[in-house]
Amino acid sequence: MKQTAAMQPVEPADHDTAPDDAREARDPFLVGMGERVRLLRARRGLTRKALAKEADVSERYLANLESGVGNASVLFLRQLTKALNCTLAEIVGDETTSSADWLRIRELLYGRDHDTLKRARVALEEMLATAPQDPNRRNRIALIGLRGAGKSTLGRMLADELKMPFVELNRVIEQLAGCPPAEIHALYGASAYRRYEHRALEAVIAEHPRAVIASPGGLVSEPTTLNALLAHCFTVWLQATPEEHMRRVIAQGDLRPMSGNKEAMDDLKRILEGRGEFYGRADMTFDTSGKPLAECYLSLRDRLAARIASE
Structure with missing residues (x-):
């Protein structure tokens, strides 16, 4: 893996091995930057190793940055923004301090509960929208959520009963890319x-x-793609507990989540936490945990029909 001389880090102590006084002495700005990088990485479902590979940077350097002890160069941060598909402002600071209008908007929204923020977002989207609403939106049902939530199984059952095509977006991606x-x-x-x-x-x-x-599962981490999905489809977040996600994936014969990774469950929980607000933009949420398949499907079908009819 290549790194320029400007990017070579001074090797500070690892997060887990740093003495208590070193942890307490961390610069708050570096700590905050590390937290933002961890959140952006979790939203995109990337392990630290995968992000380091994608950005072509040292995994140890990335670990130090996320721990608040890495004094990262601008070139290093630029490589992270490309790999995470975000702006530098999202990593190093808060762009809502850039103007008086931004500050006033932030003041108005600060401390509001989730429902109030959602109403404000919807009002802004309606005010700023330039394209007419898709008349077929309610006739396209999009299922979102992590792998193991039941998107494929319940999706096929819904499509069969509603006499609609069932489309797995991964298959379409494979057709377009040829791999x-x-x-x-x-x-x-x-x-x-x-x-x-x-x-x-x-x-x-x-x-x-x-x-x-x-x-x-990771589609929601890309704002442009998520906004297109929400604009053209009635979207349902299929929820499940982390334990249920893991159990179902392993039951499908995929042991990779547990292979060589003792922190798989912690990683899964971080991904769910990082993506939760984005999944929460769905029109409807439905928890599939602990329900037999038949009961789960019938409940989903009935709730979905009622919600679409009320739109």
Whole structure:
């Protein structure tokens, strides 16, 4: 892995091994920056190792940065912004201090509860919207959530009963790229995969005025793609506990979540926490934990019909 001389870190102590007085002496700015990088990484479902590889930086340097002891160079941060598909402002500071209007908006929103913030967001979206509402929006049902939530199983059942096409967005991505999503990541990186993901969603929306769509778990971490999904589909967040997610994935025969990673459950919880607000933008949430399949499907079907009818 290549690094320029400007990017070579002074090797401070690791987060877990640093003495107590060193942890207490950390600069609050560096601590805050490390927390923002961890949150951005969790939202995109990237392990520290995967982000280091994508950004072509030292994993140890990244670990120090996330621990609040890494005095990162600008070049290093620029590489992270490319890999995380975010702005430098999101990593190093708060852009809402850049003007008087930003400050006033922030004051108005500060401390408000989730429901109030959601109403404010919806009002802003309606005020600033330039495109007419998609008349087929309620006829496209998009299921979002982490792997193991039941998107494919419940999606197929819904599509069969509603006599709609069932579309797995991962399959469309594979058709567009000519290779599976894992190979896109390995060959071209996460940024290329995100571009294929957005193109695939656009293709499905253009082709299917009616459909049940199962979306990849990380789609919500890309604002442009998520906004397109919400604008053109009635979106349902299929929730489950971290333990249920893990159990279902392993039951499908995929042991990778547990392979060589003793902190798999902690990683999963961080991903859920990081993406929770984005999943929460869905039109409806439905918890699939602890329910037999038949009961789960019937409850989802009935609630979905009632919600769409009330729109």
